[in-house]
Amino acid sequence: MPRFAANLTMMFTEHEFLDRFAAAKKAGFDAVEYLFPYDQPPEAIAERLRAQGLTQALFNLPPGNWEAGDRGLAALPDRAEEFRASIDTALRYAEATGVGRVHVMSGLASRQDVTALTAYRDSLRRVCDAAGAQGLDVVIEPINTRDMPGYFLDDFSFAADLIAELGLPNLKLQFDIYHRQILHGDVLMGLREMAPIIGHVQIAAVPDRHEPGTGELDDARILRELDALGYEGFVGCEYRPAGRTEDGLDWMRAFA
Numbered sequence: 001m002p003r004f005a006a007n008l009t010m011m012f013t014e015h016e017f018l019d020r021f022a023a024a025k026k027a028g029f030d031a032v033e034y035l036f037p038y039d040q041p042p043e044a045i046a047e048r049l050r051a052q053g054l055t056q057a058l059f060n061l062p063p064g065n066w067e068a069g070d071r072g073l074a075a076l077p078d079r080a081e082e083f084r085a086s087i088d089t090a091l092r093y094a095e096a097t098g099v100g101r102v103h104v105m106s107g108l109a110s111r112q113d114v115t116a117l118t119a120y121r122d123s124l125r126r127v128c129d130a131a132g133a134q135g136l137d138v139v140i141e142p143i144n145t146r147d148m149p150g151y152f153l154d155d156f157s158f159a160a161d162l163i164a165e166l167g168l169p170n171l172k173l174q175f176d177i178y179h180r181q182i183l184h185g186d187v188l189m190g191l192r193e194m195a196p197i198i199g200h201v202q203i204a205a206v207p208d209r210h211e212p213g214t215g216e217l218d219d220a221r222i223l224r225e226l227d228a229l230g231y232e233g234f235v236g237c238e239y240r241p242a243g244r245t246e247d248g249l250d251w252m253r254a255f256a
């Protein structure tokens, strides 16, 4: 049975961020994820996790200046120093929250740009080394360029090849079913091929990014396939509820 994690950046936004932990627990979740914890002190987040008995499944490294358009730093050669500092920040939050994996966003750059590719490889080696010393996995996620135009990591095969080439034991793939369908389709084959390197899964209906089961894919079938493949990690519910979060959770009860 999938271990669902509520994505608190997208779900339970009826509540203030720190109150979303209790709301997720009350709704039946045992784990949470979100994009960025950095507006809150790590101790405040750790306290909410402890109080609710929740597991922290995932969060992202600081992405640079999100409001100014940054979408990560790893493939940006002229931001290497900032990237190094972002690792230290993320690892402080990792220690406080007990998270097992962090997502590193590549940033906006062309995969044809050799300096970007070199920077990306160097960044991944560096972050895997530092995170590995703390017993953490690092995940990278191909993101569709309709939602994020110009995103460097926009191809699942490229990501899988890079993971194989780098051979870093704690570098894994974040398989977001929503992005996979928009970028390539062929979701079940993608899961079968990439199962050995998947470190985290996320789900949302395509194309509107609402509750699973409301889009063009048979999400229940996909979740059963994950089980059949022996996937034991988390499935992050990274969707924007069509209405109040609590009113749209029936899809999940089918897996209880």
Ligand SMILES: O=C(O)C(=O)[C@@H](O)CO
Pocket: 035, 060, 103, 105, 141, 143, 176, 179, 202, 238
């Ligand atoms: O957008 C997604 O999908 C994510 O998983 C985020 O972490 C990056 O925007």
Ligand SMILES: [Mg+2]
Pocket: 141, 176, 202, 238
């Ligand atoms: Mg995602």
